[in-house]
Amino acid sequence: MVMAQLFVRLTGRPHETDEGLDAPCEWLLREEGGDVVVEGSGSLVDLGHEAPWGDDTPDVVALAPVERVLCLSRTVPGRSVSQIARALPFAVEEFVTQDIETMHLAHGPITRGRPVSCVLVDRQLVTDWLAAIRSIGLSPAVMAPDAGLLPDACEITVLFEGDDALLRTPGHLLRIDRRALPGTLAAIAPDAPNDTPAVPAARLEVIGGTPAQTDALRQVFPGEVDAQPLEEPVLRFLASHYPASGTINMLQGAFAPARRNRGTASRWRAVAALAAVWFLLFTGMRFGEGLWADHRADALQADAAALFRELYPEARPPRNAYTEMRRRVGQPDQPAAADFELLLGALALAIDAALEGVELRSLSYSAGRGELTTELSLREYADLDRLRLQLEAEGVVVHIGSAEEQDGVVRARLRVAMG
Incomplete structure (x- = not known):
């Protein structure tokens, strides 16, 4: 039986309140056919009070703010999948400023000789997010960076959101100040690590940008630039592309949800x-x-x-x-x-x-x-x-x-x- 889906987009760090652990968020509940039932914003406590799912607990997809995570790809030596998985922390340690033991590492499919996509995030932050979500009676099966749901039909995708922009490339997921976007696009390919997939100068998809913003990107991007308007809220747009190709579920290892017995x-x-x-x-x-x-x-x-x-x-x-x-x-x-x-x-x-x-x-x-x-x-x-x-x-x-x-x-x- 396919259940309704609840998308919870976390927009900040958890904090203690009189009602327990809480975090700012946006939410969207849709039926199994994709029709939106309700959407809103506020906090997890607000969502718990509203409880738009009634008696039927939905499948929960939590979206973490990409600015709180580090997304990268690394090629790791190893003769077996298990060896490569155990070696990943050593391969990504140079990219973090805090003790690697305090970080949670999730990764995509592992194939020998090919780069492995990884997501690094503070372990305590994930623990607190999950505790806050579970305090309102929900248990997510998936937690992924929000920018990971951007479409990947083009080599690079940019979505303008307020003063910032979400950016997806074959080797990067980012949220950056929109004023820094032209310089970032110009710098991505040469600054990428040697084993990060190069960003081809082929096509750039710009979503929700003004004509002036799109023209500014055309001046620095050597390839084709496609532009489309954003005629719906960002969360609804992201949910419409779930599951996106290459999306990494951060709920791995100690954070893996209880396994369902499918018989x-x-x-x-x-x-x-x-x-x-x-x-x-x-x-x-x-x-x-x-x-x-x-x-x-x-x-x-x-x-x-x-x-x-x-x-x-x-x-x-x-x-x-x-x-x-x-x-x-x-x-x-x-x-x-x-x-x-x-x-x-x-x-x-x-x-x-x-x-x-x-x-x-x-x-x-x-x-x-x-x-x-x-x-x-x-x-x-x-x-x-x-x-x-x-x-x-x-x-x-x-x-x-x-x-x-x-x-x-x-x-x-x-x-x-x-x-």
Whole structure:
């Protein structure tokens, strides 16, 4: 069932009041179809008194003021997703002025060899924001920088809001004084770190700017500039673009919301258990067959060697007479097709042996490639490494396509094939 969505845009730091912890904010409640029910501004306490959602608690998306967070991208060395995740704090520490231990680090999907998008924010600030929101009976599933909801159809997007402007580029999320915007746009690309994606001088989208403001940006921006009016409140505009591409949910790690049980594990439990039993039976049978096969293979090799000497007396005896005979008479060995049941059984055994709390979300098999593709939910990145090692111990080749933290769990996509 899809519930209504409540967007809470935090606009300042939390503070103590007679009614408890409070923070200034704007809010917008919309139905599951996208129609706005109510919107307003004030404080979280005001929102709690109004409670426009009635008895049906909505899905809550909290938007943090981007000026309170640091957004950047870094390329981090590592042989595994878990190693890269553990190394991220060391890679971003040089960009913060306070102790990294007091900062909360959230990140986007991790792929080896590619920059990782990160968000850094004071840990106590996140703690206080969440406490203030929960004090009015709400529990957000998502908290993201507000500028992260700007559209990314162009390489750079600017939204004018009062005396400031929100700015989104491939490597930056910022709120800046609108008077400093021309100089900032001119400086972004050369001042970016070496491993931050460069800002192409291609297209700039200006939202809500006056003709004079847009003309000022055209004078400093070397590429195409598109302008569009802003005919609705900023929060309504941002909510209409949720979820935006590349949005990082800051509620990771210790701040991850309680996990919802979607029942996906039970859907696969019987299949995985049957596959595991089949795998054990299959390997046991193969072991018994192997004893006979070894004996039979020796006999075949002896027969093939004798026949080879008769047919090709001038040729040098091959190392594997049976294979050479098949090649010479036009019957090359056919590679054994990877077996779906065998791969599924190995996956089930690896999960059972190494992990708890795993949800198998989807499976697909390509007979042509002999690959089983699966999407999993795991508790942490270390579980993903343990699963990979367990599968490799079973002789399975593992390729991790992607891994990212969502809703308090790590969602990973794997391709596995027999080695």
